[in-house]
Amino acid sequence: xxxxxxxxxxxxxxxxxxxxxxxxxxxxxxxxxxxxxxxxxxxxxxxxxxxxxxxxxxxxxxxxxxxxxxxxxxxxxxxxxxxxxxxxxxxxxxxxxxxxxxxxxxxxxxxxxxxxxxxxxxxxxxxxxxxxxxxxxxxxxxxxxxxxxxxxxxxxxxxxxxxxxxxxxxxxxxxxxxxxxxxxxxxxxxxxxxxxxxxxxxxxxxxxxxxxxxxxxxxxxxxxxxxxxxxxxxxxxxxxxxxxxxxxxxxxxxxxxxxxxxxxxxxxxxxxxxxxxxxxxxxxxxxxxxxxxxxxxxxxxxxxxxxxxxxxxxxxxxxxxxxxxxxxxxxxxxxxxxxxxxxxxxxxxxxxxxxxxxxxxxxxxxxxxxxxxxxxxxxxxxxxxxxxxxxxxxxxxxxxxxxxxxxxxxxxxxxxxxxxxxxxxxxxxxxxxxxxxxxxxxxxxxxxxxxxxxxxxxxxxxxxxxxxxxxxxxxxxxxxxxxxxxxxxxxxxxxxxxxxxxxxxxxxxxxxxxxxxxxxxxxxxxxxxxxxxxxxxxxxxxxxxxxxxxxxxxxxxxxxxxxxxxxxxxxxxxxxxxxxxxxxxxxxxxxxxxxxxxxxxxxxxxxxxxxxxxxxxxxxxxxxxxxxxxxxxxxxxxxxxxxxxxxxxxxxxxxxxxxxxxxxxxxxxxxxx
Numbered sequence: 001x002x003x004x005x006x007x008x009x010x011x012x013x014x015x016x017x018x019x020x021x022x023x024x025x026x027x028x029x030x031x032x033x034x035x036x037x038x039x040x041x042x043x044x045x046x047x048x049x050x051x052x053x054x055x056x057x058x059x060x061x062x063x064x065x066x067x068x069x070x071x072x073x074x075x076x077x078x079x080x081x082x083x084x085x086x087x088x089x090x091x092x093x094x095x096x097x098x099x100x101x102x103x104x105x106x107x108x109x110x111x112x113x114x115x116x117x118x119x120x121x122x123x124x125x126x127x128x129x130x131x132x133x134x135x136x137x138x139x140x141x142x143x144x145x146x147x148x149x150x151x152x153x154x155x156x157x158x159x160x161x162x163x164x165x166x167x168x169x170x171x172x173x174x175x176x177x178x179x180x181x182x183x184x185x186x187x188x189x190x191x192x193x194x195x196x197x198x199x200x201x202x203x204x205x206x207x208x209x210x211x212x213x214x215x216x217x218x219x220x221x222x223x224x225x226x227x228x229x230x231x232x233x234x235x236x237x238x239x240x241x242x243x244x245x246x247x248x249x250x251x252x253x254x255x256x257x258x259x260x261x262x263x264x265x266x267x268x269x270x271x272x273x274x275x276x277x278x279x280x281x282x283x284x285x286x287x288x289x290x291x292x293x294x295x296x297x298x299x300x301x302x303x304x305x306x307x308x309x310x311x312x313x314x315x316x317x318x319x320x321x322x323x324x325x326x327x328x329x330x331x332x333x334x335x336x337x338x339x340x341x342x343x344x345x346x347x348x349x350x351x352x353x354x355x356x357x358x359x360x361x362x363x364x365x366x367x368x369x370x371x372x373x374x375x376x377x378x379x380x381x382x383x384x385x386x387x388x389x390x391x392x393x394x395x396x397x398x399x400x401x402x403x404x405x406x407x408x409x410x411x412x413x414x415x416x417x418x419x420x421x422x423x424x425x426x427x428x429x430x431x432x433x434x435x436x437x438x439x440x441x442x443x444x445x446x447x448x449x450x451x452x453x454x455x456x457x458x459x460x461x462x463x464x465x466x467x468x469x470x471x472x473x474x475x476x477x478x479x480x481x482x483x484x485x486x487x488x489x490x491x492x493x494x495x496x497x498x499x500x501x502x503x504x505x506x507x508x509x510x511x512x513x514x515x516x517x518x519x520x521x522x523x524x525x526x527x528x529x530x531x532x533x534x535x536x537x538x539x540x541x542x543x544x545x546x547x548x549x550x551x552x553x554x555x556x557x558x559x560x561x562x563x564x565x566x567x568x569x570x571x572x573x574x575x576x577x578x579x580x581x582x583x584x585x586x587x588x589x590x591x592x593x594x595x596x597x598x599x600x601x602x603x604x605x606x607x608x609x610x611x612x613x614x615x616x617x618x619x620x621x622x623x624x625x626x627x628x629x630x631x632x633x634x635x636x637x638x639x640x641x642x643x644x645x646x647x648x649x650x651x652x653x654x655x656x657x658x659x660x661x662x663x664x665x666x667x668x669x670x671x672x673x
Contacts, residue, residue, distance in 0.1 A: 010073025274386025
């Protein structure tokens with residue numbers, strides 16, 4: 001794996017404002033950390049804003065240290081702001097992507113543009129939540145915001161986020177919901193806010209609530225998810241957008257939709273990476289992403305012609321075949337170029353499901369699909385981070401759980417880039433059922449690597465806003481859109497498509513055991529082909545990965561990540577569990593000693609969808625001298641036939657003992673999910 005080259009010889013000397021307060025119109029103050037050139041007041045610079053709820057003081061501090069001083073050394077002000085009610089900022093945070101969040105950010109942008117060290121131009125950069133709000137703020141059109149780099153984000157909060165996929169409820173709604181529940185209730189640092197830290201902490205605990213309850217109450221595409229989804233009107237965004245992500249991440253689909261639909265200047269970059277910035281992401285190759293950012297900022301914030309807009313609109317990594325493994329340090333492949341993106345204009349190849357094979361002609365036999373509820377255990381997590389072994393395992397582990405179809409060994413190589421689509425006519429014996437479709441590449445040695453997958457709640461076959469029950473005894477046409485992928489398929493390899501009525505623990509199960517029949521001759525997979533392009537050879541290589549000097553910290557004991565699957569031989573219940581522990585870590589620049597532990601556990605019986613239970617547990621601790629703050633949270637979701645049972649517990653302690661304890665318990669009716 002390529003190492004990161006540490007830069008200290010920047011063109012401009014820098015200074016840091018460790019904490020400053022940005023006033024909001026209602027009097028609330030947001031905490032910010034700023035890096036900027038020493039001479040910025042004499043020679044003002046554009047500001048690059050990253051706006052997050054993830055604790056600038058100790059949460060994102062390591063990656064901030066790599067990035068924002070680098071920008072400052074090249075003539076920008078790197079600005080990292082804690083959102084309202086998070087980190088060291090005042091107030092409370094009542095949910096994700098709320099109107100208040102956007103209103104606050106508009107005020108932050110105005111404040112930055114008015115500073116004597118700022119040229120009046122502002123850019124936004126962010127990954128995940130910070131990538132979301134970069135797009136959302138672009139749609140609000142504040143005059144000073146001139147360009148955005150959005151990483152690992154989405155344009156559609158319903159169809160392409162942790163909540164739903166194809167109308168199926170993702171288990172990440174619990175896993176991420178448990179994470180957000182914990183982070184939102186952590187305390188500010190008394191070294192920044194002083195003795196009122198405990199009062200601010202109690203305000204968060206008493207008022208933040210359990211966001212997940214709102215998420216479960218909204219099970220259709222409605223105004224709750226339309227808010228913050230820029231796909232509602234792409235024309236709202238006029239400024240230049242650079243959309244970046246990776247194949248192992250949960251969000252690459254949005255990059256292609258943004259390229260196809262945004263009306264203004266835009267670029268896309270998709271690498272082999274997980275949910276991380278590309279200058280330190282895994283799997284490799286890492287790239288000189290910060291240099292790429294500077295080309296974007298120089299072009300759009302300083303008016304310097306860098307040539308970045310003369311290059312192809314999309315640059316994507318095409319994977320070579322790789323052995324299935326939960327953890328990858330690097331990937332073999334190559335970069336390719338696309339002048340633009342239009343999914344409808346792609347070349348394609350159609351393969352039909354025919355008596356256990358994928359063939360060029362339709363089959364004649366009906367295909368029954370009625371899977372055990374444990375089908376899907378090899379899938380890996382919905383969103384891969386690349387830093388831990390959370391990716392898909394050998395798909396041969398689904399033998400007996402999913403119904404599979406394969407091509408013979410390929411006689412000609414081909415290259416995929418785009419969205420595979422599965423089409424069929426289906427009869428369901430139950431009013432509600434799910435369908436999962438996986439696409440794998442089978443090597444000559446028999447091992448099968450997952451390339452892409454898609455799921456569909458059949459009630460959502462026509463609309464996510466107005467679902468309809470499956471009619472008894474009638475065949476219905478359906479289309480399952482699989483995740484976008486980029487893959488070289490060599491001669492001698494086989495393509496495998498597999499079907500199941502469950503995909504645990506990626507999605508929650510249907511309300512009752514499914515019994516599906518796919519009608520003869522109707523089932524086919526449409527593969528997006530990419531023809532050779534001469535412009536691939538003209539692509540210049542990325543520069544090597546660079547960063548500013550990393551944060552120095554001290555660890556006390558090793559952290560770990562564990563992924564485990566266990567079947568209770570007495571009850572038949574299968575448990576899939578992920579456990580992590582950062583170990584104790586001390587940050588010398590703040591004196592804080594931190595530790596974070598997490599366990600996500602998902603249990604189900606193969607014959608009973610109503611046995612599905614998931615639990616997310618988190619523990620965070622912060623200590624300095626005789627100061628201590630600990631937070632333990634637990635959230636459990638149980639899927640019965642008619643309701644989602646949600647239970648949560650929060651316990652906060654300081655050096656003197658119990659600070660607060662809260663409990664939640666609510667039954668939320670299932671709405672055709």
